[in-house]
Amino acid sequence: MGTVTVAGGYLESLLQGQPRPPSSPLAWFNQLRADAVERASALKVPTTRDEEWRFTDISPLLGLSFQPVSAGSALDAADVGRFHLKEAAIRLVFVDGVYAPALSRRPEKVGTGPVVANLSEAVVAHATMVKPHLARHARFQDDVFTAVNTAFMHDGALVFLPRGAAIRSPIHLLFIASQKAAASHPRCLVIAEAGSEAMVIEDYVTLQQEAYVNNAVTEIVLADHARIDHVRIQRDGIEAFHLGRCAVSLARESRYRSVAIALGARISRYNLDTLLAAEGAECTLDGLALITGRQLADTHTCIDHAMPHGTSRQSHKCIVDDTAHAVFNGKIMVRTGAQHTDSSQSSRNLLLGARARVDTKPQLEIFADDVKCAHGATVGQLDSEEVFYLKSRGLTETAARNLLTYAFGAEIIDRIPVASLKHRLERTVLDHTQRS
Amino acid sequence: MIRADSDIVLEVHGLRATVNDIEILKGIDLTVRRGEIHAIMGTNGSGKSTLAKVLAGHEAYRVTGGSVVFEGGNLLDLEPEARARAGVFLAFQYPIEIPGVANSHFLRLAYNTLRAQRGEEELDPLEFEDFVRDKMKLLEMNPDFLDRGVNEGFSGGEKKRNEILQMALLEPRLAILDETDSGLDIDALRIVTQGVNRLANRDNAIILVTHYQRMLNHIVPDYVHVMESGRIVKTGEKSLALELETRGYDWVSGERRAAAGV
Numbered sequence: 001m002g003t004v005t006v007a008g009g010y011l012e013s014l015l016q017g018q019p020r021p022p023s024s025p026l027a028w029f030n031q032l033r034a035d036a037v038e039r040a041s042a043l044k045v046p047t048t049r050d051e052e053w054r055f056t057d058i059s060p061l062l063g064l065s066f067q068p069v070s071a072g073s074a075l076d077a078a079d080v081g082r083f084h085l086k087e088a089a090i091r092l093v094f095v096d097g098v099y100a101p102a103l104s105r106r107p108e109k110v111g112t113g114p115v116v117a118n119l120s121e122a123v124v125a126h127a128t129m130v131k132p133h134l135a136r137h138a139r140f141q142d143d144v145f146t147a148v149n150t151a152f153m154h155d156g157a158l159v160f161l162p163r164g165a166a167i168r169s170p171i172h173l174l175f176i177a178s179q180k181a182a183a184s185h186p187r188c189l190v191i192a193e194a195g196s197e198a199m200v201i202e203d204y205v206t207l208q209q210e211a212y213v214n215n216a217v218t219e220i221v222l223a224d225h226a227r228i229d230h231v232r233i234q235r236d237g238i239e240a241f242h243l244g245r246c247a248v249s250l251a252r253e254s255r256y257r258s259v260a261i262a263l264g265a266r267i268s269r270y271n272l273d274t275l276l277a278a279e280g281a282e283c284t285l286d287g288l289a290l291i292t293g294r295q296l297a298d299t300h301t302c303i304d305h306a307m308p309h310g311t312s313r314q315s316h317k318c319i320v321d322d323t324a325h326a327v328f329n330g331k332i333m334v335r336t337g338a339q340h341t342d343s344s345q346s347s348r349n350l351l352l353g354a355r356a357r358v359d360t361k362p363q364l365e366i367f368a369d370d371v372k373c374a375h376g377a378t379v380g381q382l383d384s385e386e387v388f389y390l391k392s393r394g395l396t397e398t399a400a401r402n403l404l405t406y407a408f409g410a411e412i413i414d415r416i417p418v419a420s421l422k423h424r425l426e427r428t429v430l431d432h433t434q435r436s
Numbered sequence: 437m438i439r440a441d442s443d444i445v446l447e448v449h450g451l452r453a454t455v456n457d458i459e460i461l462k463g464i465d466l467t468v469r470r471g472e473i474h475a476i477m478g479t480n481g482s483g484k485s486t487l488a489k490v491l492a493g494h495e496a497y498r499v500t501g502g503s504v505v506f507e508g509g510n511l512l513d514l515e516p517e518a519r520a521r522a523g524v525f526l527a528f529q530y531p532i533e534i535p536g537v538a539n540s541h542f543l544r545l546a547y548n549t550l551r552a553q554r555g556e557e558e559l560d561p562l563e564f565e566d567f568v569r570d571k572m573k574l575l576e577m578n579p580d581f582l583d584r585g586v587n588e589g590f591s592g593g594e595k596k597r598n599e600i601l602q603m604a605l606l607e608p609r610l611a612i613l614d615e616t617d618s619g620l621d622i623d624a625l626r627i628v629t630q631g632v633n634r635l636a637n638r639d640n641a642i643i644l645v646t647h648y649q650r651m652l653n654h655i656v657p658d659y660v661h662v663m664e665s666g667r668i669v670k671t672g673e674k675s676l677a678l679e680l681e682t683r684g685y686d687w688v689s690g691e692r693r694a695a696a697g698v
Contacts, residue, residue: 384495389532392492393546393602394520394553403545407536407585414536 018066018183021154024120026127029134029153036140036150043144055327055359056298058267061241064211067181069096075207077103080176083205086420088172090116092157095176096212097184099155114167114198115160119187122158129160134189137219138247138273145243149185149217156187161196161226170199170231170418177237180210188218192226192254199229199417206237206264214265218246222254224278229257231416233425236264238293244270250281259416261425262289262297263432269298276303276310276338287316288412290432291324292353298327303345305338305368314345317412319405320356331363332373339370347377350408352401406430437638438658442469445610445641446491446511450502453490460486462666463502468610471638475652475677476645478663479685484645485529487663488614491643492526493519507609521553523609527599527616534586539598542586543568547605571604575631592619593628600631611635612643617651629654649681662688 024030045062046053075095080103084091093103099118106116115122123130140147157173175186190200204214214236222228228248236242242265248256262268274283289297303312318326326349334341349358362375382404390400409429416422444467451464460483468474478484490497491504493516504511511519534542540561547568548558559567569579575597587595596616603611613632617625632655636642644655652660652674660677662670662685670676670688680688 383532386532386534388494388516389528389534390542391516392520392526392528393542393606394517394549395545396517397515399545399549400517403537403542404534407534410536 018152021120021152025124028131029123032135033151033153036135036147036153039140040144040147040151043142043147045144052300052329055325056267056269056296058241058269060267061213064181064213064241066183066213067179069098069179069182069184075100075103075176075178079207080174083174083176083203085170085172085201085418087170087418088201089169090167091172091174092116092118093174093176094155094184094186096179096182097155097175097186112162114162114165115158116167116171117158119156119158119189120154126158126160129191130158130189133191133219133221135219137221137249137275138217138245143245143271145215146217146245149187149215149245152185153187154185157189159188159190159198159200161192161198163193164195165193166197167199170201172201172203175202175204175214175216177204177206177212177214177240178208180208180212183213183215186214186216188216190218190220190228192220192222192228194223195225196223197227199231201231201233201418201421203233204236204242204264206235206240209237209239211239211241211266212237213241213243215243216245220246220248220256222248222250222256224252224254226251226254228255229417230259231418231421232258232260232270233421234260234262234264234268234270235428236268238264238266238295240265242268242270244268246270246272248272248274248283250274250276250278250283252278253280253282254278255282257284259286259412260299261287261413262291262299263428265295265297267296270300272299272301274301274303274312276305276307276312279307280309281307282311283313285312285314285316286412286415287328288409289318289320289326290409290429291319291326292321292432293324294322295324296327297324300329300331302331302333303343305332305334305341305343308337308339308341310338310341310343312341312343312345315412316345316347317408318349318358318360319352319409320349320358321352323353323355325357325359327358328360329363330361331365332375334366334368334371334373336367338368341368341371341373343371343373345375348408349377349379350405351379351381352405402430437471439469439471439638442471442638444469445507447505448502449504451487451490451499451504452501453486453497453499455486455497459500460497460666461490464666464668466661466668468641468643470641472659473636473642473644473655473657475657475660476643476663476668477647477649477660477677477680480647482663483666484663485614488526488612488643488645491612492516492524520606521550525603525606525608525611527596527603527611527613529615529618531587531595531599533588533590535588537586538582539584539586540565540568540582543582543602543605546602550606568601568605571601574604574634575601576627577601593621593624596620596624596628597631600628600635604631604635608640610641610643612645614645615647616644617646617648625651625654649677652677664689664692
């Protein structure tokens with residue numbers, strides 16, 4: 001009873017306490033928001049009694065009162081320069097969820113070329129291509145946070161790649177938190193037409209260490225033979241709440257590669273749903289959660305093999321120190337008729353603190369009979385033979401443990417195809433391991 | 437090379453050790469002087485690899501008796517990393533793979549740790565690169581091995597070369613080579629043993645732990661010790677290894693049984 005009242009109050013304050021986004025000239029867009037508001041009001045904030053949230057108690061979020069985000073960013077280039085990636089010629093910056101054109105660097109739109117733009121503006125000019133996809137992949141009907149995001153849907157990135165287009169530069173989507181108690185609801189949509197190619201980097205950073213909420217939803221649609229590399233770095237502040245969702249749909253022979261790294265936030269949850277919707281689709285999902293203190297990082301992934309000859313590769317790792325808690329739930333669904341599916345999943349976890357905890361749950365649901373599915377999960381401490389090897393070369397116990405911890409994480413970070421980002425994160429891991 | 441006036445590097449007396457409460461070493465006596473090469477031979481399970489690991493300080497082994505004096509100090513008091521810094525080196529029988537750490541990074545870390553110990557300035561990556569490439573030539577190693585993960589996907593021979601490369605970098609006073617010949621083909625054996633011979637000098641000492649005589653065709657020992665059931669049961673010159681090769685380890689056991697009148 002108590003929970004219901006609190007949850008209702010919470011959603012009410014979240015939905016009503018915040019300024020509503022300005023109305024769009026597009027009736028269907030406004031209708032989507034209105035439907036989402038209705039849905040969000042009907043849904044409850046999940047508790048640990050919900051199976052999907054068994055290990056993740058988000059009740060601390062309910063204690064946070066939100067401040068309206070002041071429109072327009074007071075930040076200048078000097079404040080955010082350190083977050084730039086030198087490889088990324090294209091950059092969209094959002095401050096507390098609000099698009100900051102002065103901090104962004106966009107390509108000029110040339111004729112029928114690719115589009116990289118702020119969603120709320122670009123949706124008007126590109127309504128015909130956006131409408132079939134927006135909110136169709138990350139459905140809000142059963143997910144309260146997606147519903148809230150959709151209710152507030154305004155700024156975010158629209159990436160549209162026409163048939164055969166290839167964007168060479170990584171597209172850096174930089175989400176900066178600057179105000180305490182702000183709630184941001186960035187919304188991104190990536191539409192990759194047949195044979196197109198791009199790399200999208202979602203990067204969540206902060207300039208302050210007090211509580212705030214990031215409730216981000218991304219949809220990625222790949223047409224036949226399209227290729228998308230997706231890097232997602234969550235380095236929110238240590239008191240932040242991060243609720244992330246990404247829904248990916250793959251057409252024939254398309255390829256999606258994801259590297260998702262969770263370093264920040266007091267409580268974070270990332271849902272990554274990948275639908276292999278046509279024959280011969282291929283996805284690679286790599287993940288790393290590196291947490292300490294009292295952090296909680298929860299990753300839920302679903303790879304849905306709906307059609308034959310699909311390939312999926314997944315490697316998820318958690319490094320958990322102090323009293324932190326990591327959760328991994330990796331569902332692999334192979335539907336009837338999805339013959340010749342080739343899937344492998346591994347979940348490897350390193351517990352550093354005596355009170356650190358990990359809950360890992362590989363979940364295979366296979367309804368086809370001619371498939372190859374391998375999976376495995378390990379939870380352990382550092383291998384004493386490895387520690388001894390390094391000590392026998394003169395490294396102290398601490399240095400040896402740090403190096404091995406670093407190596408464990410670096411294996412995932414190495415898969416990020418952007419050198420400067422990779423090096424920066426490797427340094428972060430090194431600093432992290434040397435601190436503990 | 438044997439020189440009677442040479443300083444003692446290692447003095448092992450009545451060394452006993454257990455693993456999981458099972459006694460593996462049952463009283464080892466061994467004296468190693470500078471400039472000497474000792475081969476320790478024996479069947480599997482005789483305790484020869486255990487002796488190597490106990491000297492390096494492996495925590496799985498508990499020393500239950502005896503003493504080990506290294507360069508005048510009590511070796512058993514030291515942590516493994518302190519032994520390494522004092523000049524004890526163990527070339528592993530099964531070197532550990534560490535994916536995610538570049539071999540060059542690992543080698544530099546080990547080398548700089550040693551330099552810091554000696555009060556010397558650490559080498560930066562570029563300085564180290566020149567230094568290590570030079571050492572790699574000694575072992576005919578491709579510089580590509582610097583960029584790969586530590587021992588990651590290395591063949592047996594490549595791993596052993598990487599071990600001897602570390603020996604070349606760390607210049608130990610006492611190098612213990614645990615079955616360094618296992619898993620090597622003829623060419624790799626030649627390269628690895630040549631490397632060891634170049635590193636052997638009048639100031640250091642080497643203990644070769646091996647099951648087979650073949651390595652001793654390349655590295656000529658001053659002494660050959662035969663271990664059985666946790667003890668050194670026979671010590672001789674290099675000819676003992678050849679005799680073992682033709683007559684087998686049973687011969688030593690038989691001889692002992694005869695001497696004991698059993």
